[in-house]
Amino acid sequence: xxxxxxxxxxxxxxxxxxxxxxxxxxxxxxxxxxxxxxxxxxxxxxxxxxxxxxxxxxxxxxxxxxxxxxx
Numbered sequence: 001x002x003x004x005x006x007x008x009x010x011x012x013x014x015x016x017x018x019x020x021x022x023x024x025x026x027x028x029x030x031x032x033x034x035x036x037x038x039x040x041x042x043x044x045x046x047x048x049x050x051x052x053x054x055x056x057x058x059x060x061x062x063x064x065x066x067x068x069x070x071x
Contacts, residue, residue: 001022001023001054002022002023002024002025002054003017003022003024003025003054004025004026004040004043004054005017005025005026005027006027006040007026007028007033011026011028014026030043
């Protein structure tokens with residue numbers, strides 16, 4: 001699975017997922033730290049020709065603003 005780890009999670013979260021064989025990118029990897037949520041969502045949706053990434057964040061408000069059911 002492809003994940004985007006936001007800046008609210010520790011870098012060890014990315015390391016853990018990579019260790020399990022997942023394709024992981026962080027906002028720091030792409031210079032997206034402190035970017036707006038729409039900019040991060042665009043990057044996850046394939047900005048730059050990549051496939052969609054699942055967004056990993058602990059912020060429940062991020063999910064509910066986009067009408068995504070957490071869990």
